[in-house]
Amino acid sequence: MSSKPPLYQVTGLVFRYGERFELNIPDFSIEPGSAVGLIGPNGGGKTTLLRILAFIERPQSGEILFDGERTSVEDASVSRSVSMLLQEPYLLKRSVFENVAYGLKVRGKRKRLEQEVEEALGTVGLDSQDFSRRPWYELSGGEAQRVALAARLILRPRVLILDEPTASVDEKSALLIKDAVIESRRKDGTTLIIASHDHVWLNSITSDIRRVYRGRVLGTAVHNVIIGPWAEIGEGLCRATLPDGQPVTATCPPLPGMHGMVDPTDIVISLDRPAMMSAHNTIQATVMSLEMNGDTGIVNVSLDTGGFRVLARVTRHTAREMNLLPGEKVWAVFKASSIKWE
Amino acid sequence: MGYISEGFLRAFELLVSLEAETCSAIITTISVSSMSMAASLVIGIPTGFALGYFTFPAKRQVRAVVDTLLALPTVVVGLIVYAFISNRGPYGNLELLYTQPGIAIAQTLLVVPIVISLTATAVEGLDRRLKPTLHALGARGAQIALTSLMEARYAVLIAAITAYGRAISEVGVSMIIGGNIKWHTRTITTAIALETGKGEFGMAIALGIVLLLLAFLVNGSLAVLRKRS
Numbered sequence: 001m002s003s004k005p006p007l008y009q010v011t012g013l014v015f016r017y018g019e020r021f022e023l024n025i026p027d028f029s030i031e032p033g034s035a036v037g038l039i040g041p042n043g044g045g046k047t048t049l050l051r052i053l054a055f056i057e058r059p060q061s062g063e064i065l066f067d068g069e070r071t072s073v074e075d076a077s078v079s080r081s082v083s084m085l086l087q088e089p090y091l092l093k094r095s096v097f098e099n100v101a102y103g104l105k106v107r108g109k110r111k112r113l114e115q116e117v118e119e120a121l122g123t124v125g126l127d128s129q130d131f132s133r134r135p136w137y138e139l140s141g142g143e144a145q146r147v148a149l150a151a152r153l154i155l156r157p158r159v160l161i162l163d164e165p166t167a168s169v170d171e172k173s174a175l176l177i178k179d180a181v182i183e184s185r186r187k188d189g190t191t192l193i194i195a196s197h198d199h200v201w202l203n204s205i206t207s208d209i210r211r212v213y214r215g216r217v218l219g220t221a222v223h224n225v226i227i228g229p230w231a232e233i234g235e236g237l238c239r240a241t242l243p244d245g246q247p248v249t250a251t252c253p254p255l256p257g258m259h260g261m262v263d264p265t266d267i268v269i270s271l272d273r274p275a276m277m278s279a280h281n282t283i284q285a286t287v288m289s290l291e292m293n294g295d296t297g298i299v300n301v302s303l304d305t306g307g308f309r310v311l312a313r314v315t316r317h318t319a320r321e322m323n324l325l326p327g328e329k330v331w332a333v334f335k336a337s338s339i340k341w342e
Numbered sequence: 343m344g345y346i347s348e349g350f351l352r353a354f355e356l357l358v359s360l361e362a363e364t365c366s367a368i369i370t371t372i373s374v375s376s377m378s379m380a381a382s383l384v385i386g387i388p389t390g391f392a393l394g395y396f397t398f399p400a401k402r403q404v405r406a407v408v409d410t411l412l413a414l415p416t417v418v419v420g421l422i423v424y425a426f427i428s429n430r431g432p433y434g435n436l437e438l439l440y441t442q443p444g445i446a447i448a449q450t451l452l453v454v455p456i457v458i459s460l461t462a463t464a465v466e467g468l469d470r471r472l473k474p475t476l477h478a479l480g481a482r483g484a485q486i487a488l489t490s491l492m493e494a495r496y497a498v499l500i501a502a503i504t505a506y507g508r509a510i511s512e513v514g515v516s517m518i519i520g521g522n523i524k525w526h527t528r529t530i531t532t533a534i535a536l537e538t539g540k541g542e543f544g545m546a547i548a549l550g551i552v553l554l555l556l557a558f559l560v561n562g563s564l565a566v567l568r569k570r571s
Contacts, residue, residue, distance in 0.1 A: 054478060056474045056477050079477070082478075083478050084478040086471055086474060086475060086478070089475070090471035090475040092475075092489070092492075102479055103479040103480050103481075106480050106481045106482075107480055151479060152479070155480065
């Protein structure tokens with residue numbers, strides 16, 4: 001029996017920027033047609049990983065299988081299946097039409113060019129009549145971002161990689177960008193790989209979110225990462241301290257230097273401080289935001305504990321019953337054994 | 343002071359009446375510098391692009407030589423070219439001395455480092471996002487190179503105009519190679535030098551005004567292009 005290989009299968013990938021930064025990913029895969037989100041702090045390696053997946057950068061070692069085949073930066077047929085939108089997109093010093101049509105022109109596809117450009121601009125909410133002839137310097141930040149996205153969407157790539165696409169755009173542009181990429185995935189089966197700090201926006205596109213931290217991909221879902229350091233306190237337990245001084249207890253990691261991961265669904269939210277519970281960890285926090293996790297009936301609750309963000313997940317019913325609102329003081333409760341190690 | 347105002351009056355008369363000798367110097371200047379510009383652009387743009395775009399051993403040293411040649415004195419260029427194209431020189435048989443093509447060759451040597459250096463600077467100064475963007479859009483090899491040159495087009499035009507400004511205003515090359523022959527190789531600058539020496543301020547001022555107008559035109563174009571780039 002033969003099963004379809006993942007679109008990307010990355011093994012033993014190492015990429016170094018001098019002495020200071022190393023991206024080290026032992027194993028990482030992305031399924032065709034999926035939407036994968038990457039979150040994590042600046043300088044953690046998200047952009048480098050995206051550039052490697054876009055075949056713009058070449059890792060020092062490791063193997064990238066694309067569709068089950070080994071490939072590289074030089075392989076034009078494969079790398080042309082992937083298009084990346086940089087965090088700060090660059091528009092050519094030409095008209096909007098020329099910018100959007102460029103990718104098709106370099107592929108020698110000049111048929112129905114005007115119609116294709118019109119459609120691509122329409123997908124990102126720009127009126128072709130109004131924008132097509134405009135020069136690059138007559139666009140706002142959000143419009144430029146959308147023109148750059150249209151220049152990628154017109155190519156109907158198999159993989160669309162977006163690096164912080166909403167970092168410098170207004171709410172309306174962020175919404176239009178979201179609609180455009182969801183439509184591209186629905187219509188053309190485009191695989192989406194998106195790095196963003198905007199968790200709400202990212203959650204509205206995909207629930208498959210992976211955390212990139214200090215050059216490692218941690219977890220295959222939205223996990224809360226507790227970095228440590230973890231100090232042994234006896235009886236097989238270790239303790240770390242959150243920025244506001246609250247302790248977190250876990251069963252000790254198998255290896256030193258590992259990071260603790262807490263699944264948001266393992267966190268229980270309580271309005272009152274619970275007493276006499278089997279769970280070791282009771283953290284006081286403030287509700288920062290609530291957002292629907294797509295149409296799953298689950299609500300993502302973002303909590304803050306002295307600058308440290310904790311994500312918990314509750315059902316819509318629970319959120320309504322508890323009358324959870326931003327600004328409310330709550331208690332986040334989870335077991336020491338629910339902390340996993342990576 | 344009277345002779346200066348008389349000079350301006352005479353200059354006005356010469357320009358309004360399109361006096362033949364004045365016009366001949368202007369036409370010679372434009373003709374010679376256009377020839378040298380065409381040649382220096384053909385040589386300078388590809389060379390400058392290669393110098394700015396590609397990485398190769400001794401690139402820094404080559405760049406240092408080109409940048410040093412920017413300050414090449416016109417009389418030295420004139421002297422070198424004279425040595426090669428005079429009757430006793432290796433290319434004497436081409437009979438280029440005291441001809442407009444002869445001046446154009448020497449001017450090309452004078453301005454080609456400007457085109458090379460400014461083009462290389464323009465290409466090196468291209469936005470660092472350009473290459474990954476073109477790659478992400480599917481461009482490869484020559485397509486990336488050509489688009490990069492197109493992106494630098496305003497800066498390359500600035501290089502060309504700067505070089506043109508240098509060509510029309512130089513005097514050493516035109517004097518040594520052209521010989522300042524009336525109706526033939528006399529340019530605006532050599533004519534000004536001669537007429538001033540003769541005390542004919544009218545014509546010198548008239549030609550000076552034309553040269554200044556050309557310089558304003560060149561600088562005006564530069565200002566517009568700098569804004570666009």
